[in-house]
Amino acid sequence: MRRILLAFATATVFAVASLATVLAADLPRPIYKAPPPPPPAYNWTGFYLGANFGGGWGHESHELFNGIPGNSEGGFTHDPNGVIGGGQIGYNWQFAPWFGWSTGTVLGIEADFQGSSQKSDVNGSFTDPIFGPVTFTGGVEDKLEWFGTVRGRAGIAFDRVLWYGTGGWAFGQAKLGEGTLISSNAGGPIAGTAFSTSNNMDGGWTVGGGIEWAFLDNWTAKVEYLYIDFGTRDNVAIPGGPFIITNGHFIDNIARGGVNYKF
Secondary structure: OHHHHHHHHHHHHHHHHHHHHHHHHHOOOOOOOOOOOOOOOOOOOEEEEEEEEEEEEEEEEEEEEOOOOOOEEEEEEEOOEEEEEEEEEEEEEEEOOHHHOOOEEEEEEEEEEEEEOOEEEEOOEEEEOOOEEEEEEOOEEEEEEEEEEEEEEEEEEEOOEEEEEEEEEEEEEEEEEEEEEEEOOOOEEOOOOOEEEEEEEEEEEEEEEEEEEOOOOOEEEEEEEEEEEEEEOOOEEOOOOOOEEEEOEEEEEEEEEEEEEEO
């Protein structure tokens, strides 16, 4: 009896295993799909046009002469500060990344034009051998009226973020004047009221850097710093008297933010 039951159990197990094998062979095989490829990295190539807004803080040193060569009445400095704003236009070219690092190397050129409210007022006094004690009244104003730059840009892109350096040519116009000289000995003004002169500064240079972010496919935002050396301006001859103000180097620091539309 035991042999009969053992034989029956063995046959049953074999039958069940055979049936499971047949059923498994009839089942469809699972299909494994490859994960979708990552989206392509952002491409910075193209023209762009934008606007910017920020501030500037500068410095310029002067000397006052009484018309006799080498006879200085003293020096004074201006530190014109204020708000700047304007627009920019440029073009970027994106190339393969250096040494396989980052998502691309970006070279470009950009030009911008800025209005400026930067200004500084200085009051002072000195003693002249001819006119005696002389006082500036109303302040001698130094004002950067406008400026612009034409620069190259070179940067490294990490998809939608671009780190870049920039440098090139700078130009602008500054105004010096708006004061009156009064002599104690003469008892009145010795120079015309509101004397002023505007000088073009076209021999300057600039260098700086920034970061730009493509927050939409056609829109980018940036923050940027520029150091600008506008060079030396012409001397200012004060009308109504022998005095001449020499203009030193006008240097400026610009920090600004902006947005660009990429075509």
